[in-house]
Amino acid sequence: MALELRCSYIAQTDGYLPAGSVGATTAFVLVEAPLPWPADVGAHPLLAPLAPVVGGARARLQAVVPQGDHGPDETQVVVYRRSAGGFVRYDRIERSVPTGDLVAAVAELLEAPAGPGGVGAGDAITDVLVCTHGSRDVCCGAGGMRVHKDLVARDLPGVRVWRTSHTGGHRFAPTAVTLPDGRAWAWVDADFLERLVARTVPVTEAVVRDRGCAGLDDPFAQTAESAVLGAEGWGWLDRARHAEVEPGGGDHRRVTVTGVDPHDGGDLVSYRAEVVLRRVVPVPDCGRPLDEARKSAPELEVVSLDRA
Numbered sequence: 148m149a150l151e152l153r154c155s156y157i158a159q160t161d162g163y164l165p166a167g168s169v170g171a172t173t174a175f176v177l178v179e180a181p182l183p184w185p186a187d188v189g190a191h192p193l194l195a196p197l198a199p200v201v202g203g204a205r206a207r208l209q210a211v212v213p214q215g216d217h218g219p220d221e222t223q224v225v226v227y228r229r230s231a232g233g234f235v236r237y238d239r240i241e242r243s244v245p246t247g248d249l250v251a252a253v254a255e256l257l258e259a260p261a262g263p264g265g266v267g268a269g270d271a272i273t274d275v276l277v278c279t280h281g282s283r284d285v286c287c288g289a290g291g292m293r294v295h296k297d298l299v300a301r302d303l304p305g306v307r308v309w310r311t312s313h314t315g316g317h318r319f320a321p322t323a324v325t326l327p328d329g330r331a332w333a334w335v336d337a338d339f340l341e342r343l344v345a346r347t348v349p350v351t352e353a354v355v356r357d358r359g360c361a362g363l364d365d366p367f368a369q370t371a372e373s374a375v376l377g378a379e380g381w382g383w384l385d386r387a388r389h390a391e392v393e394p395g396g397g398d399h400r401r402v403t404v405t406g407v408d409p410h411d412g413g414d415l416v417s418y419r420a421e422v423v424l425r426r427v428v429p430v431p432d433c434g435r436p437l438d439e440a441r442k443s444a445p446e447l448e449v450v451s452l453d454r455a
Contacts, residue, residue, distance in 0.1 A: 152433065152434050152435065152436065153285065153286050153433055154284065154285075154286050154317055154318045154320070154430075154431040154432060154433045155286040155290065155317075155318060155319065155320040155321075155334065156286075157318070157431040157437055158318035158319060158428075158431065159334060161428070161437075163318060163319070163428055163446065164425065164446050164447065164448055165316070165319050165333035165334075165355075165356060165357065165358040165359075166354075166357060166358065166359055166369065166370040166373045166374075166447060166448075166449075167358075167359050167366035167367065167369045167370035167373075167445075167447040168315070168316050168319070168331075168333075168358045168359065168366070168444065169315065169316070169330075169331035169358040169359040169360070169361050169369060170207065170315050170361065171361055171362070171363060171364045171365070171369075172205065172206055172207040172229075172361050173204060173205045173206055173228065173229050174204060174205075174206035174207070174226060174227060174228040174229060174237070174257060175206065175207050175209060175225075175226070175227040175237060175324070175326060175329070175361075176197070176201050176206050176207065176208050176209065176224070176225075176226050176253060176256075176257070177209050177211050177224065177225040177226070177227075177274075177276070177309070177311070178193070178194060178197065178208065178209070178210060178211065178222060178223075178224055178249070178253070179210075179211055179212070179213040179214070179215065179217075179222055179223040179224075180193050180194055180210040180211070180212075180213075180222075181193075181212075181213060182212060183282065184210055184280060184282060184312055185282060186280075186282045186283045188208070188209075188210045188280070188283075188312040188313065189208065191210060193222070193246070193249070194208060194210060196249070196250050197249065197250060197253055200250060200253055200254045200257070201253065201257075204257045206226075206257060207361075209276060209311050209312055209314070209324075210311065210312040211225075211276070211309040211310065211311050211312075212279075212309065212310040212311075214309070215243065217243050220245060220246050220247070221243045221244065221245060221246060222243070222244055222245075222246045222249055223241070223242075223243050224241060224242055224243075224244055224249070224252060224253060224256060225239065225240075225241040225274070226239070226240050226241065226253070226256040226257060227239050227274075227326050227327060227329070228240070228257070229329070229362050230362070230387075232387060233386075233387030233388050233389040233405075233406075233407060234329075234360065234362035234363060234387065234388050234389070235385070235386070235387050235388070235409075236327040236328055236329070236362075237326055237327045237328075237329045237362065238327070239272070239274075239326070239327060240256055240259060241256075242256065271305055272305060272306075272307060273305060273306045273307070273325060273326070273327070273344050274306075274307050274309060274325070274326040274327075275298065275306060275307070275308045275309065275323055275324075275325055275326075275340060275344065276309050276311040276314065276323060276324040276325075276326070277291050277294050277295040277298065277308065277309065277310060277311060277321065277322075277323045277335070277340075278291045278311055278312070278313060278314045278317075278320065278321065278322045278323065279291035279292050279295055279310040279311070280311070280312045280313045283312070283313045283317065284313070284317035284320060284433055285433040285434065286317060286318075286320035286321070286433055287313065287317050287320045287321065287322065290320050290321035291310075291320065291321045291322070292310075293321070294321045294323070294335055294336055294337055294340070295308060295310050297336075297337035298337040298340055298341065301337065301341055303341060303344065303345075306344055311324070314331060315331070316331070316333065316358060317433075318430055318431055319333030319334055319358065320334075321334065321335050321336070322334075322335065322358075323335045323340060324361075325340075325343065325344065328360070328384055329360055329361045329362045330357060330358070330359065330360050330361070331357075331358035331359065331361065332353075332356050332357065332358060333356045333357075333358055334356055335356065339353075339356070346381040350376060350377055350380050350381055351377055353376075354373055354374070354376055354377035357373045357376065359372070359373055360372060360373075360388075363388075363390050365390070365392050366445070366447060367392050367400040367402055367422045367447060368390035368391075368392050368402055368404070369390075370402075370420075370422050370447040370448070370449060371390060371402035371404050371418070371420035371422050371449060371452075372388060372390050372404050373449075374418075374420060374449040374452050375404045375406070375418045375420070375452070378418070378452060378454070379406070379416065383406060383416075385408070385410075386406030386407055386408050386409075386416065387406065387407045387409060388404065388405070388406045389404070389405050389406075390402055390403070390404045390405075391403045398423060398424035399421070399422075399423050399424070400421075400422050400423075401419065401420070401421060401422075402419070402420045402421075402422055403417065403418070403419055403420075403455075404417070404418045404420060405417045405418075416454070417454070417455035418452055418453065418454050418455060419452075419453050419455060420449050420451065420452045420453075421449065421450050421451040421452075422447055422448070422449050422450070423447070423448055423450050424445055424446070424447060425446045425447060425448040426446050427443050427444070427445055427446070428443060428444055428445075428446050429442070429443050430442040430443060430444050
């Protein structure tokens with residue numbers, strides 16, 4: 148396929164902004180599902196029965212390529228649930244369950260308390276989900292596979308790297324999601340992800356690829372909070388964060404973003420952001436000219452940010 152017809156190339160060339168493009172979710176449900184995956188992973192025979200349970204919990208289902216040493220009749224499930232109150236992280240609980248009991252097990256994990264009851268739930272693990280869903284999008288399949296292979300070869304301590312199904316935003320491929328922080332990232336490579344999980348990449352370099360935090364419900368809030376991350380640095384992600392979007396305003400919203408440090412006597416940091424709808428951009432389809440795009444998406448931008 149010609150480079151100029153690849154969706155990711157088109158989006159980068161035209162300067163698409165990724166902030167605010169991640170779908171909000173109360174939980175990520177990672178289920179090891181053997182390849183091949185259909186374009187709609189919800190149609191996978193193993194995963195299709197999970198749709199009512201996962202959808203009813205407003206969670207996001209992610210297929211991942213099996214990598215554990217489990218029995219032939221067992222399936223590994225990893226559930227990340229949004230922390231209560233101001234968002235800090237997604238809490239992890241995981242188990243290997245009988246495949247025949249998968250639906251009931253996922254329902255239980257979505258309700259059960261996280262912590263020592265989950266296999267490995269107390270371990271300090273960062274999960275990196277790299278989209279390699281080629282049947283959904285060519286850019287994800289080609290670029291994602293290169294990133295995944297390179298990152299796995301680095302054998303980063305405390306980091307698990309997964310091949311995963313569509314994470315949304317294929318125009319930003321290669322894409323990745325990091326957990327437990329629940330952030331989605333655009334146009335990633337292995338060098339960027341290695342420095343990202345270690346928090347050694349300059350935060351100002353990272354935020355230009357930040358699609359936002361899935362733990363915040365509103366795209367305007369995600370966009371504002373991403374800008375605050377750029378202003379405050381990586382320590383911002385250790386705070387309990389909350390974003391309030393003023394009602395009304397149409398294409399222009401005022402957002403108040405606050406973060407509380409639970410380890411410093413409740414120290415509070417607050418910002419006021421002005422977020423505008425910069426434009427509505429076509430969502431390119433790989434292999435088709437941009438003027439044949441069948442979908443469009445809002446593109447948000449922070450035009451002012453003031454610390455209170």
